[in-house]
Amino acid sequence: MPANPAAARAFHGLHRQGLLVLANAWDAGSARLIESLGARAIATTSCGVAWSHGYPDGDFLPMDRVVWTIASIARVISVPLTADVEGGYSDDPQEVGANVARVIDAGAAGINIEDGLATVDLTAAKIAAARAAADRAGVELFINARCDVYLRGLAPGREVEETLARAARYRAAGASGLFAPGIVDPDQIRAVADGCGMPLNVMARKGLPAGPGLESLGVRRLSSGGDLAEAVFGRLNALASRYLETGDSEPLLDGAMTYPDLNALMVKD
Numbered sequence: 001m002p003a004n005p006a007a008a009r010a011f012h013g014l015h016r017q018g019l020l021v022l023a024n025a026w027d028a029g030s031a032r033l034i035e036s037l038g039a040r041a042i043a044t045t046s047c048g049v050a051w052s053h054g055y056p057d058g059d060f061l062p063m064d065r066v067v068w069t070i071a072s073i074a075r076v077i078s079v080p081l082t083a084d085v086e087g088g089y090s091d092d093p094q095e096v097g098a099n100v101a102r103v104i105d106a107g108a109a110g111i112n113i114e115d116g117l118a119t120v121d122l123t124a125a126k127i128a129a130a131r132a133a134a135d136r137a138g139v140e141l142f143i144n145a146r147c148d149v150y151l152r153g154l155a156p157g158r159e160v161e162e163t164l165a166r167a168a169r170y171r172a173a174g175a176s177g178l179f180a181p182g183i184v185d186p187d188q189i190r191a192v193a194d195g196c197g198m199p200l201n202v203m204a205r206k207g208l209p210a211g212p213g214l215e216s217l218g219v220r221r222l223s224s225g226g227d228l229a230e231a232v233f234g235r236l237n238a239l240a241s242r243y244l245e246t247g248d249s250e251p252l253l254d255g256a257m258t259y260p261d262l263n264a265l266m267v268k269d
Contacts, residue, residue: 004107004109004139005138005139005140007080007081007107007109008080008109008110008139008140008141008142009140010080010109011041011080011082011109011110011142012140012142012176014040014041014080015142015176015177015199015220015221016199016220018215018220019211019212019214019215019219019220019221019222020040020041020220020221020222021039021211021221021222022039022041022042022043022082022221022222022223022224023037023039023043023224023228024043024044024045024048024084024223024224024225024226024227024228024229025042025043025044025045025048025073025228026044026045026048026049026051026052026069026229027048027049027052027069027072027073028069028072028073028075028076029266030048030228030229030232031044031073031076031077031081032076032077032265032266033265035077035078035079036265039079040079041079041080041081041082041109042073042077042079042080042081042082043081043082043083043084043112043223044069044070044073044081044082044083044084045084045224045225045226045228045229046061046084046085046086046112046226047225047226047229047230048226048228048229049061049065049066049069049084051229051233052069052229053065053069057086057226058086059086059087059089061089063089063099063102066083066085066089066099066103067102067103067105067106068106070083070103070106070107070108071106071107073107074106074107074108075107075268076266076268080109080110081107081108081109081110082108082109082110082111082112082142082144083103083106083108083110083111083112084111084112085099085100085103085111085112085113086113086114087113087114087115087116087118087126088100088113088126088130091118091122093122093125093126093128093129094129096113096126096129096130097129097130097132097133098133100129100130100133100134100141101133101136101137104133104134104137104139104141105137108141109139109141109142110141110142110143110144110176111130111141111142111143111144112144112146112179113126113127113130113143113144113145113146114145114146114147114148114179115145115146115147115148115166116148116152117148117152120165120166120169123145123166123169123170124169124170124172124173125173127143127145127170127173127174127175128173128174130143130174131143131173131174132174141176142176142177143174143175143176143177144175144176144177144178144179144201144221145166145167145170145171145175145177145178145179145198146179146180146181147163147166147167147170147178147179147180148181148182149162149163149166149180149182150163150180150181150182150183151181151182152182159183159188160188160191160192160195163178163180163183163192163196164191164192164195164196167192167195167196167197167198168196168197171196171197171198175198176198176199177198177199177200177201177220177221178192178196178198178199178200178201179201179202179203179221179223180192180200180201180202181202181203181205181223181225182203182205183202183205184205184206184207184208186209186213186217189202189209189214189217189218189219190217190218193217193218193219193220194218199220199221200218200219200220200221201219201220201221201222201223202214202219202221202222202223203222203223203224203225204222204223204224204225204227239251239252
């Protein structure tokens with residue numbers, strides 16, 4: 001699928017229209033279902049995508065599988081797609097740029113790229129390479145810089161200051177938004193939203209304020225992350241375990257979508 005500049009522009013616009021709530025998908029089927037429920041955009045979850053291919057999360061999924069997944073999702077949805085590309089699947093910024101170019105060609109209007117335990121300098125270089133690749137493709141790619149200060153406990157007692165310092169570096173490198181997974185305290189959320197200079201994205205977490213509260217704090221994007229994939233795998237684990245143990249068919253039907261409904265959902269107009 002060719003690059004889609006209009007989808008990228010539309011995706012930027014969604015960050016200026018209140019709170020964008022994203023339910024993260026992991027394959028074309030889950031993306032099609034989520035879109036049918038009224039989602040204004042589709043995001044992938046790196047862990048869910050990796051697990052669906054039988055790989056662990058953490059930059060282990062081969063790039064060809066990443067691109068194939070993005071293209072397969074882009075084929076069946078009509079809303080903008082943003083792809084979690086973990087750390088860019090390389091520590092070489094040039095290679096990250098090449099990987100991002102492939103992701104754009106597969107149909108992504110945005111990406112998440114994370115620092116994790118990488119240095120700020122390296123992450124900024126990756127973001128700059130991603131921006132250069134997008135510019136060459138003629139796409140205003142939404143680059144969501146994931147800052148793992150809260151998620152990994154990297155600066156105890158200085159989380160806000162460290163997050164804002166990284167946000168400044170990433171914004172200067174070409175980031176469009178800041179993703180701060182793990183933050184839940186309302187005062188800290190407001191401080192980061194007010195100071196980062198970009199739309200703030202937070203991730204579903206126990207204790208996090210609900211949608212309207214987040215919007216009032218200045219948050220512009222809320223992601224489910226891997227929670228939906230974990231819930232589905234958890235349900236599969238429970239059902240399959242009981243079925244294998246007892247051979248009882250009845251629990252398999254509890255809460256299930258029907259075959260006709262699911263099959264009809266996968267028919268693309």
